[in-house]
Amino acid sequence: MKRIGLLLFLTLSATGLLFPQVTKVRGKITDATTGEPVSFASVMFVKTTIGTLSQDDGSFFLEERTNADSIAVICVGYKRAAKPIRKGTYQVINFQLEPTVIELQTVTVRPGENPAHILLRKVIANKKRNDQKNMEYYHCEIYTRTQIAINNIDEKFVNKKIFTPFKFMFENLDTNALTGKAYLTVLITESLSDYYYQKDIPRIEREIVKASKTSGVRNESVSQLLARLSHTFNIYDNFMTFFQESGFVSPISDVGLLYYKYRLTDTLVFDGHTCYQVSFRPRRNQERTFSGDMWIVDSVYAIKKIEMKLTDDANLNYIDDLAAIYEYSPYQDSLWMLSKEVFMVDFNLLEKQNSKMKGMFGIKTTYYNNYDFNGPLTKELVALRTNVTVNDSALHRDKNYWDTARPVPLNPREEKVYQMVDSIRKVPLYQTIADIANLIVGYYYVWGPVELGPYFSTFSFNRIEGPRFRLGMRTSNDFSTKLMLDGYVAYGIRDERFKYKIGTLYMFDKNPRRSFGTSYMHDVKQLGQSPYTFRTDNILTSLLRRVPFYKLQMVDKFNSFYEHEWFQGFSNTISANHLRIYPTPYIPFKVKSGTDTLNQPNVIASEICLATHFAYNETFVMGEFERTSLGTKYPVIDLLITTGFKNILGSQYTYQKLNFTLTHWINTNPFGYFKYTLEGGKYFGRLPYPLLELHKGNETYAFDYYAFNMMNYYEFVSDQYASVIAEQHLQGFFLNYFPLMRLLKLREVATFQALYGTLNKQNREVMLLP
Numbered sequence: 001m002k003r004i005g006l007l008l009f010l011t012l013s014a015t016g017l018l019f020p021q022v023t024k025v026r027g028k029i030t031d032a033t034t035g036e037p038v039s040f041a042s043v044m045f046v047k048t049t050i051g052t053l054s055q056d057d058g059s060f061f062l063e064e065r066t067n068a069d070s071i072a073v074i075c076v077g078y079k080r081a082a083k084p085i086r087k088g089t090y091q092v093i094n095f096q097l098e099p100t101v102i103e104l105q106t107v108t109v110r111p112g113e114n115p116a117h118i119l120l121r122k123v124i125a126n127k128k129r130n131d132q133k134n135m136e137y138y139h140c141e142i143y144t145r146t147q148i149a150i151n152n153i154d155e156k157f158v159n160k161k162i163f164t165p166f167k168f169m170f171e172n173l174d175t176n177a178l179t180g181k182a183y184l185t186v187l188i189t190e191s192l193s194d195y196y197y198q199k200d201i202p203r204i205e206r207e208i209v210k211a212s213k214t215s216g217v218r219n220e221s222v223s224q225l226l227a228r229l230s231h232t233f234n235i236y237d238n239f240m241t242f243f244q245e246s247g248f249v250s251p252i253s254d255v256g257l258l259y260y261k262y263r264l265t266d267t268l269v270f271d272g273h274t275c276y277q278v279s280f281r282p283r284r285n286q287e288r289t290f291s292g293d294m295w296i297v298d299s300v301y302a303i304k305k306i307e308m309k310l311t312d313d314a315n316l317n318y319i320d321d322l323a324a325i326y327e328y329s330p331y332q333d334s335l336w337m338l339s340k341e342v343f344m345v346d347f348n349l350l351e352k353q354n355s356k357m358k359g360m361f362g363i364k365t366t367y368y369n370n371y372d373f374n375g376p377l378t379k380e381l382v383a384l385r386t387n388v389t390v391n392d393s394a395l396h397r398d399k400n401y402w403d404t405a406r407p408v409p410l411n412p413r414e415e416k417v418y419q420m421v422d423s424i425r426k427v428p429l430y431q432t433i434a435d436i437a438n439l440i441v442g443y444y445y446v447w448g449p450v451e452l453g454p455y456f457s458t459f460s461f462n463r464i465e466g467p468r469f470r471l472g473m474r475t476s477n478d479f480s481t482k483l484m485l486d487g488y489v490a491y492g493i494r495d496e497r498f499k500y501k502i503g504t505l506y507m508f509d510k511n512p513r514r515s516f517g518t519s520y521m522h523d524v525k526q527l528g529q530s531p532y533t534f535r536t537d538n539i540l541t542s543l544l545r546r547v548p549f550y551k552l553q554m555v556d557k558f559n560s561f562y563e564h565e566w567f568q569g570f571s572n573t574i575s576a577n578h579l580r581i582y583p584t585p586y587i588p589f590k591v592k593s594g595t596d597t598l599n600q601p602n603v604i605a606s607e608i609c610l611a612t613h614f615a616y617n618e619t620f621v622m623g624e625f626e627r628t629s630l631g632t633k634y635p636v637i638d639l640l641i642t643t644g645f646k647n648i649l650g651s652q653y654t655y656q657k658l659n660f661t662l663t664h665w666i667n668t669n670p671f672g673y674f675k676y677t678l679e680g681g682k683y684f685g686r687l688p689y690p691l692l693e694l695h696k697g698n699e700t701y702a703f704d705y706y707a708f709n710m711m712n713y714y715e716f717v718s719d720q721y722a723s724v725i726a727e728q729h730l731q732g733f734f735l736n737y738f739p740l741m742r743l744l745k746l747r748e749v750a751t752f753q754a755l756y757g758t759l760n761k762q763n764r765e766v767m768l769l770p
Contacts, residue, residue, distance in 0.1 A: 001035070006081075007200075011306060016137075022063060022064065022088065022411060022581065023045075023062075023063070023064060023068070023085060023086075023087055023088055023089065024062070024063045024089070024090040024091070024175065024176075024229060024309040025058070025060075025062045025063075025071055025085060025090075025091055025092075025093055025500050026059075026061045026062075026090070026091075026092050026093075027059070027060060027061075027092055027093040027094045027095065028057070028058045028059050028060070028094050028095075028098055029041050029043070029054045029058045029059075029073060029075075029094070029095045029096075029097060029101065030058055030094070030095070030097070031096070031097060031598050032076075032096035032097055032098050032099070033098075033099055035336075037054075037056070037058025037059075038054060038058050038075055038078065038097055039053075039054055039055060039056045039057075039058060040053050040054065040075070040097075040263065040265060040279060041053065041054040041058075041060075041073050041074065041075035041078070041097070041286045042066070042073065042074045042075065042265070042266065043060045043062065043072075043073050044062075044071070044072060044074075044163060045062065045064065045070075045071055045085075046069070046070045046071065046072050047068060049213065050062065050064045050068075052293060052307060053279050053293050054073075054528065055264060055291055055309075056281060056291070061529045064262050068087075068481070069084060069085060069087065070082050070083060070084045070085055071083055071093060073097065075097060075257075076132075077100060078097035078098060078099055078100060079097065079098045079099075079100055081095050081097055081098075083095070088176035090174065090176075090510065090685060098734065101252050104342070107398075107725070108691075112651070114262065114263075114264075114275075115264045116262035116263055116264040116278045116279075116588050117262060117279055119258060119264065119276055119296055120252065120257070120278070120738050121239040121657045122296075122301040122699070123252050123301045123302075123303070124252065124256075124297055126300065126301040126302065127236050127252070127300070129300075130236065130300070130301070130303070130336055131236035131300040131332075132197075132234075132236075132337060132338060133197075133199070133203075133232070134199065134237075135197070135335075135373070136198070136376075137196075137198040137199065137372070137373070137374075137375030137376055137377060137568065138197050138337075138371060138372065138373050138375070138740075139193055139194065139195065139196050139197070139372040139373075139374075139375075140194075140195055140337070140368050140369065140370060140371045140372070141192070141193070141195070141368070141369045142191075142192070142193050142194075142195050142207075142366060142367070142368055143189070143191070143192050143366065143367045143369070143405070143407050144189075144190070144191045144192075144193075144365070144366045144367075145189070145363060145364070145365045145366075146188070146189045146361060146363070146364045146365075146412075147185050147187070147188050147189075147361070147362070147363045147414075147417075147721075148185070148186060148187040148188075148361070148362055149174075149183040149184055149185040149186060149360065149361040149362075149363070150183060150184050150186060150359075150360060150361075151176070151181040151182070151183040151346065151359050151360065151361050152171060152181055152183075152359060153170075153181075153182045153183060153184050153249050154182065157624075158170050162322040162429075162652070165427045165428075165429050166427060166429075166430075167426060168205075168423060169184065169186075169420050169424060169539070170184065170245045170738070171416070172184060172185060172413055172416050172417060172420060174413060176344075176361065180630065181346070181359075181360050182569055185413075185414075185417050186417075186421075187213070187214070187215055187216075187421075188215045188414060188417045188418065188419075188756050189212070189213065189214040190211075190212070190213045190214075190402070190406070191209055191211065191212045191213075192209070192210050192211040192212075192405050193207050193208055193209045193210055193211075193307075194207070194210060195207050196208075196377055196381055198375060198376055198377045198382075198564050201571055202616065202617075202643065204377060204381075204382060205387055205388060206377070206381050206384055206387060206388075206389070207388045207389070207393060208389050208391065209388065209389065209390040209394045210391055210394060211393075211394050211397040211401065211402070211405060212394045212395055212397075213388065213397065213402065213421075214396075214419045215417055215420075215421040217519070222600065232324070232341070232343050232364070233248070233250075233281065233324060233343075235250050235251070235303065235306055235326060235365065236246060236250070236252065237250055237253075237254060237580065238250055238253040238254050238255065238669070239253065239669035239670065241377045241667065242322070242345075244647075245288075245319075246668075246669060246673050246731075246735075247288050247666050247669050247672055247673070247731050248288045248310075248456035249287065249288060249289050249290075249670070249671065250291075251290060251292070251294060251306065251308060252294070252303065255670070256280075258283070259282065259283055259284075259287060260280045260281065260282060260289065261280065261282075261283055261287050261532040262278055262279070262280050262281075262282060262474070263279045263281075263295070263546060264276060264277070264278055264279065265277050265278065265279050267623060268683070270295065270304055270305075273297050273298070273330070274297075274298040274303065275295040275296060275297055275298065275304045275305075276295065276296045276298065277293055277294075278293065278294050278295075278296060278297050279292070280292060280293070280294070280308075282311045284297060284736065285311070285313050285314045285320075285736070285742060286311070286313050286314060286732060286738075286742050286745065287311070287314065287315075287318070287732075287736055288310070288311075288314050288315070288731070289310075289311050289314070290308035290309060290310055290311065291308070291309055291311060292307045292308035292309055293306070293307050294306040294307075294723060295307075295648065297336065300334055300336065302328065302336035302404065303328055303340065304327070304328055304336070304719075304764075305325070305326065305327045305328065306324075306325070306326050307323075307324075307325050308323065308324055308325075308536070309321070309322070309323040310322040310323065313575075315538065315731065315732045315736065315742075315745050315747060316768040318347055318348065319345060319346065319347060319348075320346040320347070320348045320359060320578070321344070321345070321346035321659035322344070322345050322346070323343075323344045323345045324341070324344070325340075325342040326338060326340070326341050327339050328339075330371075331371050332373070332758055335370050335373075337368065338368050339367070339368050339369070340365075340366070340367055340368070340586075341364070341365070341366040341368075341410075342363075342364070342365050342366075342556050343362075343363070343365075344361065344362070344363045344364075345361070345362045346359060346360075347359050347360045347361075347362070347363055347467075360542075360660070362539070365408075367407045367408065369407060375478040383562070385511075385512050385566075385568070385570040386511055386512070386566035386570055387568070387617065388619075395557065399728070412708040415755045416450065416638075417700060423596070439453070439455060441663065443455060443456065444474070444612070446474070446476050446478075446598045448478060449475060449478045449479035450473050450474065450475055450476055450478055450479070450610055451473060451474050451476045452471075452473050452744065453472055453473075453477070454472065454536050456539050456540065457470050457472065457488075457535065457537040457538060457539070458470055458471070458537050458539075459539060460536075460537045460538065460541065461542045461549075461577070462524075462536075462549040462550065462552060463548055463550035463552075464494070464495060464524055464550060464552045464584060464586075465492025465493070465494055465495050465497075465524065465552075465584070466492055466493040466494025466495070467493045467494075468490055468491070468492050468493070468537060469490065469493075470488055470489070470490040470491075471472075471488060471489055471490075472486075472487070472488030473487065473488070474487070475487035475543070477624050481624045482506060482507050483504070483505070483506050483507075484504070484505045484506075484507075484625050485502075485503070485504055486501075486502075486503045486504075486505070487501055487503060488501055489502065490523065490537070490622055492524075499522055499524065500521075500522055500523070501519060501520065501521040501522070502519065503517065503518065503519030503520070504517060504518050504519070505517040505625055507624070507625060510622060512565035512566065512567055512568060512571075512623065513563060513565040513571065514563065514564055514565065515625070516561070516562045516563075517558075517559075517560070517561055517607050518559065518560045518561075518733050519558070520557070520558050520559075521555065521556070521557045521559075522554075522555075522556050523554070523555065524536065524552040524553065524554050524555070525553060525713075526551060526552055526553075526713060527551075527553060527554065527581075527690055527694050527696075527713070528694030528695065528696060528697060528713045528714060529696065529705040529713070530698065530702055530704050530706045531698040531706075532705070532707075533665060533698060533700070533702065533704045533706075533707060534600070534700065534702060535554065540700075541700060543739050544700040544701045544702050545699055545700055546669045546700060546701055547683045547699045547712060549699070550584075550586045551580060551586060551587055551713050551714060552584070552698075553579075553583065553584055553587055554582040554584070555579060555580070555581050555582070556579065556580040557577065557578070557579040557580075558578045558579075559575060559576070560575065560576045560672075561573055561575035561576075561578050562574055562575075562750045568618060568619075568620070569613075569614065569615040569616055569617060569618035569632065570613070570614050570615075570616075571612075571613050572610065572612055572613075573609075573610075573611040573613075574608070574610050574611075575608070575609045575610070575611070576608050576609075577605075577606070577607050577608075577609065578603070578604075578605070578606045578608075578648075578649050578651070579604040579605055579692050580603070580604050580650075581602060581604075582601075582699060582768065583599070583600070583601075583602070584601050587714070587770050588770065589601075589602070589603065589688070589766050589767060590760075590767065590768040591766070591768065592765065592768065594656065595611065597768070600688075600767065601735075603652070603688055603690050603767075604649075604650045604651050604652050605644050605651050605652070605653055605691055606644065606645050606648040606649055606651035607642050607643060607644040607645070607655075608642070609640060609641065609643075610640070610641045611639070611640050611641075612637075612638070612639040613636075613637070613638050614636070614637045614638075615629075615631075615632045615634065615635075615636040615637070617632045617633070617634060617636040618630075618631065618632040618636070619631070619632065631665065633665070634664075635662055635664040636662070636663045636664070637659070637660075637661070637662050637767075638659075638661040638662075639658075639659070639660050639661075640657070640658075640659040640660075641656075641657070641658060642655075642657035642658075643656050643657075643660075644656070644657075644685070644691075653685060653686070653687055653688075653691065654685055655685030655687050655691070656681060656683070656684040656685060657681065657682075657683050657684070658681055658682050659679075659680075659681040660679065660680050660681065661678070661679045662678045663675075663677045663678075664675070664676055664680075667730070670733060671728070671730055671733055672726075672728065672730045673729050673731075674714045674727070674728050674729075675724040675726070675727045675729075676724065676725065676727070677705075677723075677725045677726075678705065678722075678723075678724055678725070679721075679722070679723045679724075679725075680721065680722040681693055681718075681720065681721055682718040682725070683720065684718040684720070685765060686762050686766050687763055687766060688763075688766045688767035688770055689717045689720070689766075689767055689770075690767075691716050692718065692719050692759070692763060693718045693719065693721055693757065694713070694714060694716075694717050695715070695716045695717070695718065695721070695723075695755060696708060696710065696711075697712050697713045697714075697715060697756065698711070701711060703726065705727070708753060708755065712730075714769075714770055715756065716755070717757075717759060717761055717769065718757025718758060718759055719755030719757075719758070719760055719763050720753075720754065720757065720758055721755065721758070722756050722757070723753075723754065723756050723757075724752070725751075725752075725753050726751065726752045726753075727749060727750070727751050727752075728749070728750040728751075729747070729748075729749050730747065730749070730750070731747050731748075732745075732746070732747045732748065733748065734748060735747065735748060740766070
């Protein structure tokens with residue numbers, strides 16, 4: 001055992017000699033006489049070209065693999081200063097610069113244009129040529145390494161009793177040079193893929209994941225998600241988007257002068273290319289802007305490198321810090337292609353001032369190599385039905401493959417993360433914690449071949465049932481990854497009735513999705529409820545009500561469906577339904593018979609539905625049976641055609657329905673983003689109101705974008721209708737100009753909702769409205 005430990009030590013030591021470990025330096029530069037911060041001071045590792053400039057508050061950070069043994073600071077008007085550093089560690093080094101006194105002859109200064117503005121205009125003029133997305137086609141190899149870490153780790157946290165069995169994992173504590181926060185990496189992932197791009201209309205992008213590795217996880221869905229995260233900002237865009245947050249102003253935006261102050265600070269030579277170093281700072285507080293430096297290549301005016309950090313007081317939810325570094329390399333003389341990207345996000349649920357709150361780091365490092373500009377894409381690539389494909393062998397690559405494939409090896413700390421995760425999984429307490437975490441996040445408790453839940457529906461209450469208790473379960477992936485059985489049983493104390501549901505789902509294929517399912521339900525349901533609001537038996541539905549909960553109706557429903565996805569984002573689903581709806585004392589079914597008013601015992605319908613869903617380039621995170629859409633920048637179209645048949649299993653009506661929905665999310669920078677939903681429908685045949693369009697109300701305090709939130713259930717019913725819902729999120733565009741509003745970090749949201757519908761006379765006469 002000692003020999004193995006010695007061998008491991010020697011191996012890691014040798015790795016550190018061949019590939020320098022990461023040295024992290026954070027500090028602040030001040031005037032030794034006045035104590036004022038010194039901005040725009042050049043800070044660099046001695047005898048290297050690795051450096052940065054100090055911020056407005058004098059702070060700086062450097063993080064790089066280097067063999068340098070000291071760091072130096074140079075600034076006009078001050079004496080040069082240098083201090084030794086410790087290689088391969090995190091350290092805080094502050095500088096107090098001594099002013100220099102120089103007697104100058106009289107100089108006449110005449111006004112002229114800022115040279116940085118001249119360079120910016122030339123960069124903007126050449127953006128079309130230098131932006132990769134304007135190329136006809138290219139292919140490259142992408143290696144991505146992503147780390148997820150818990151930050152704000154302190155001694156009190158480490159010494160918590162619950163972590164006693166896991167003390168060994170804190171040996172991997174590190175400190176981030178950007179924020180100064182101690183963090184513990186808990187997850188590390190790697191992926192290697194071939195990326196193909198073709199500038200057609202519409203644009204074609206394909207990514208083939210050749211290898212994927214995640215500490216403690218072997219899952220194709222994780223590989224697909226991480227592949228899609230390979231691309232974050234494109235600095236050549238005027239406004240950039242990160243996940244659902246838009247409006248980040250690029251430092252080389254066409255309107256950059258409205259948002260940034262620029263300063264030409266240096267001229268350097270990188271690999272034989274003369275580059276101008278330009279610093280940029282935000283003009284105003286709380287806007288989605290950055291501070292940092294960029295190096296502009298002479299003659300072609302492409303970006304060689306850019307380092308940028310989000311302004312500290314940017315008006316964003318849950319993001320404490322965000323920083324990025326992009327490096328570009330020359331190809332075919334005049335093409336500058338992205339070669340390296342480092343992207344760091346610091347997430348925290350509370351404000352920055354609460355430094356004790358545990359948050360999370362996401363650190364992604366991506367290398368782009370082996371560019372090829374031959375095209376167009378092959379027919380086989382174009383014909384792929386998904387943008388991201390994971391090869392069968394991707395999850396089974398051995399250590400020798402990764403050691404050869406990585407453009408930069410793992411450092412010893414990263415190597416230990418893989419070992420640490422394997423060790424954690426062997427601790428008995430780990431499984432208990434993992435089960436609780438899965439229960440909170442996934443709503444189900446996994447118990448061998450079955451899953452119990454969802455927990456939020458275990459208890460609820462309403463006027464019909466009184467207190468309601470529910471036990472639900474479904475089979476887990478340990479039972480099968482093709483077949484899932486699910487069901488529940490519930491009991492109401494007031495109505496003293498059992499309710500239940502049983503169902504099956506069989507997956508023929510996961511991507512593209514092909515599935516078949518059946519279910520039968522006997523339970524109370526809220527008609528006219530938005531599918532995106534809380535479920536009827538969710539405890540929050542009971543707790544957050546603004547009106548009494550009594551409009552439920554007993555429903556018996558049989559459903560059978562087949563879903564066929566032609567390609568990702570385009571699918572058809574054909575289903576057969578038989579439903580029986582019963583009245584309640586609160587929602588009776590009354591019909592006119594001559595001069596008499598009679599109670600109808602139920603409403604029975606049998607129908608076949610054909611649903612079409614189209615969302616170009618829609619992306620998903622997929623499990624074995626369920627998947628979550630990550631959306632698309634293109635319009636999402638849904639069409640539902642329904643035909644009802646009389647005298648089938650007692651059905652009472654013949655009818656047809658048409659329902660159409662269009663949803664779209666549009667960037668309107670610099671005015672934030674605009675989201676709208678258009679919906680319309682028409683019903684043919686004579687129908688009672690439970691089978692017509694009961695417009696979506698909301699009787700809880702929880703906001704539902706797809707519902708009319710101040711409208712109660714059963715207020716409006718139509719047999720033909722049209723509606724529009726629109727939201728404009730301005731993201732503080734106007735309020736940021738007012739100091740008090742800026743301090744409160746308020747953002748503007750303008751909403752508009754409208755509904756127009758009619759109900760013809762023959763449908764009014766089928767059943768009296770409640």
